[in-house]
Each structure stands twice: as structure tokens, then as C-alpha cells.
Amino acid sequence: MSGIYIHIPFCNRRCSYCDFYLITNLNVTDKYLDSLKKEITLYASHYGNIKFNTIFFGGGTPSVLSHKKFEEIINLLYDNFDLSKDSEISMEANPEDFREKNLNDYGKAGINRISFGVQSFIDHELKFLTRQHTASEAELIIKKAGESFDNINLDIIYSLPSQTLKDIEFSLSKAVELKVNHISAYTLTYEERTPLYKSLQKNLLVKNTENDEGDFYNFVSGKLRSEGYVHYEVSNFAKEGYQCIHNLKYWEYGGYIGFGPSSHSMIDGVRWNNFRDIIRYNNMLSEGILPVEEKSSLTSGQKKLEYIMLALRSRGVDFEKYYELFGNSFKTEYTCSVKELLKHGFAKNTERKFYLTDKGYSIADEIIAKYF
Numbered sequence: 533m534s535g536i537y538i539h540i541p542f543c544n545r546r547c548s549y550c551d552f553y554l555i556t557n558l559n560v561t562d563k564y565l566d567s568l569k570k571e572i573t574l575y576a577s578h579y580g581n582i583k584f585n586t587i588f589f590g591g592g593t594p595s596v597l598s599h600k601k602f603e604e605i606i607n608l609l610y611d612n613f614d615l616s617k618d619s620e621i622s623m624e625a626n627p628e629d630f631r632e633k634n635l636n637d638y639g640k641a642g643i644n645r646i647s648f649g650v651q652s653f654i655d656h657e658l659k660f661l662t663r664q665h666t667a668s669e670a671e672l673i674i675k676k677a678g679e680s681f682d683n684i685n686l687d688i689i690y691s692l693p694s695q696t697l698k699d700i701e702f703s704l705s706k707a708v709e710l711k712v713n714h715i716s717a718y719t720l721t722y723e724e725r726t727p728l729y730k731s732l733q734k735n736l737l738v739k740n741t742e743n744d745e746g747d748f749y750n751f752v753s754g755k756l757r758s759e760g761y762v763h764y765e766v767s768n769f770a771k772e773g774y775q776c777i778h779n780l781k782y783w784e785y786g787g788y789i790g791f792g793p794s795s796h797s798m799i800d801g802v803r804w805n806n807f808r809d810i811i812r813y814n815n816m817l818s819e820g821i822l823p824v825e826e827k828s829s830l831t832s833g834q835k836k837l838e839y840i841m842l843a844l845r846s847r848g849v850d851f852e853k854y855y856e857l858f859g860n861s862f863k864t865e866y867t868c869s870v871k872e873l874l875k876h877g878f879a880k881n882t883e884r885k886f887y888l889t890d891k892g893y894s895i896a897d898e899i900i901a902k903y904f
């Protein structure tokens with residue numbers, strides 16, 4: 533089954549490290565939602581026959597919208613697509629948006645998985661990241677969310693300048709204590725065009741070395757595994773049964789349609805993306821034109837590489853699926869790479885799968901570049 537991604541490109545303010553496509557003018561949300569609805573109905577005529585079982589509201593910060601807006605969009609999606617009744621419906625959210633809003637209302641609107649951009653439980657780290665909530669505020673909201681949702685993710689960012697293992701341990705322990713079933717833990721990245729990157733260029737801060745990052749990564753993975761979380765993608769950890777079904781579609785080569793500016797889609801090996809510009813997006817849809825910037829079909833070589841790359845970063849290459857997709861045996865095609873990776877303890881084999889070990893996970897990108 534396939535997934536639906538909805539991009540909500542609004543935030544109250546841009547964080548210093550963020551380069552997602554978004555705007556901070558919240559006065560245009562209604563106009564945007566009209567365009568979004570148009571885009572959804574235009575696609576329905578093409579893809580009404582595909583079965584879907586996930587909706588993911590990402591951003592930006594979807595929680596800047598009221599629960600009523602979610603209800604409208606979810607209903608529209610159900611009216612226009614073959615969406616299973618028990619679909620996973622996720623929403624990204626920022627703690628500060630729930631100072632006044634009621635989380636329960638979002639549950640009633642159809643959201644059944646909530647992903648909080650918490651990033652840290654240490655106030656000075658939140659300040660450094662220019663986040664708008666405090667640690668105690670996040671804690672309170674997450675506890676409240678636990679009353680309405682059992683499927684909760686926390687995003688955590690680590691490897692901040694001068695951060696210690698003790699600091700990382702503190703935030704992770706707090707997340708575990710709050711009994712959330714999913715944790716996404718990312719290293720801080722310095723994306724060009726962000727204020728954080730500019731500070732780095734001006735030597736106003738010092739980036740951790742690759743060795744430090746490797747140590748932090750191993751620490752985070754070890755800690756979360758020891759707390760009973762399954763490490764099912766390079767940066768993602770979940771209690772058994774709580775893996776994000778939507779994100780697994782990206783990582784396991786499933787189909788997905790993205791709506792909204794900057795969103796990406798892939799159905800049957802055809803990939804396309806929308807313009808990263810809300811004005812253009814609105815204008816095109818007001819004329820009944822799909823706001824697609826680029827569309828391409830992957831060659832079989834590209835498909836293969838992409839499948840392997842995604843699979844190795846998550847739950848591994850599934851031999852049967854590989855054969856189904858490409859008509860060849862993975863083990864025969866990559867005999868040398870497989871042997872080398874097994875020999876060095878970077879990977880393991882089962883009857884059904886070839887997957888990276890923790891040692892391999894920590895250098896997944898290098899392995900993929902070198903061996904495939």
C-alpha cells in the first residue's frame with residue numbers, strides 16, 4: 533500500500549539550523565489550504581485506484597493549524613482516495629503550539645500519531661537551536677499527549693557544539709522516562725543558507741569532529757537499544773510494533789504521493805517533485821495546473837541503487853523483494869560486496885535478508901558509496 537504526504541509550509545519563526553521549505557507568514561494559510569485541496573482533487577482522478585494506508589502531515593509545523601483544518605483535509609482525502617480505515621495518520625507538532633490548543637481535538641480530527649519536535653530537554657541547548665519552547669513545557673505537553681495518543685515520536689538533535697555524552701544521555705533518558713514509543717535522533721547538520729552555517733563559517737562555533745560524531749552515534753544507538761527500542765533505520769528507534777509505517781514506505785521503496793510546495797512523490801518508479809515556492813504553487817493551482825517542477829522515470833540501474841541504499845539504511849535488503857523488483861538475485865549480483873561486508877562484521881545475513889549491523893549502520897553512507 534502507498535502513503536500520502538502533506539506539506540504544511542508554515543512556522544512561527546525559522547530555527548537557526550533549518551532549511552526546509554517554509555514561510556513565516558501565517559496569514560496565507562487559508563489561501564494555501566484552498567490550493568492544497570485543489571491539488572488533492574486533481575490527483576484523485578489519476579490515482580483513485582491505488583490503495584493507501586498512511587497520511588503524514590509534515591512541515592514546517594503542521595500544528596500551527598487548528599484541528600478543524602486537519603479534519604477537513606483528512607475527510608477530503610478519504611473522499612478522494614482509496615484510504616484504508618485504520619490508516620496511520622501522523623502529524624508533526626511543536627510543543628509551544630499546545631499552550632492553548634487541545635491535543636485531544638486533533639485525535640478526534642483523525643490524527644493517531646504525533647511527532648514532537650522536542651530536540652533536547654536542556655534549556656540552553658534549546659536556546660542554541662533557537663527553539664521556542666522550554667524543556668519543562670515540552671515535558672508537560674508530552675505527558676498530556678500520552679492521555680490521547682499512544683503513538684508518539686520525539687525528534688532529538690545531538691552533537692551540538694560543546695555537548696557532552698552526559699548531556700545527550702540526559703535528553704534521551706527524559707524521552708525514555710516519558711514512555712514514548714518512537715524516537716528519531718539526528719546529528720546536528722550545518723545546511724548552507726542557514727544562520728547556523730554562517731556562524732560556522734565565521735568561526736563563531738566549533739563543529740564536532742567525525743570521530744566525536746561516531747562516538748555520539750554509537751552512544752545514542754546503544755542507549756536506546758538498551759532501553760528496548762528497535763533500531764530500525766539509521767536515525768530511528770521504536771518499540772516493537774510502533775515503527776512509522778509511513779516512513780517505512782520511503783525506506784523500503786514503497787509508493788507515495790506528496791502534496792504541497794517542495795513535496796516529493798514516487799509511484800511505480802516515476803518520481804516527481806513540486807516547486808519550492810508557495811506563490812507559484814497557488815498560482816498554478818488556481819489555473820488548474822499541477823505544480824510539478826520535475827518528473828522523471830528512474831532507469832533500472834538507478835532503481836536498484838536507490839532500493840539498496842534505502843534498504844541498507846533501514847531494515848535490510850529483502851531477497852524476495854529484490855528478485856520481484858529486479859528479476860535477479862541480490863547475493864549473486866553483489867557476491868564480492870556481500871562477502872567483504874560480512875567478513876568485516878559490517879553486515880549480517882538471514883535466510884530472507886541482508887542487513888547492516890550496528891557497526892555498519894554507523895558508517896552506512898560510506899558503505900553504500902564504496903560497495904554498491
Ligand code: SF4
Nearest residue numbers: 543546547550591592
Ligand atoms: S520548527 Fe521545524 S520546520 Fe519550523 S523552522 Fe524549526 S526546525 Fe524548521
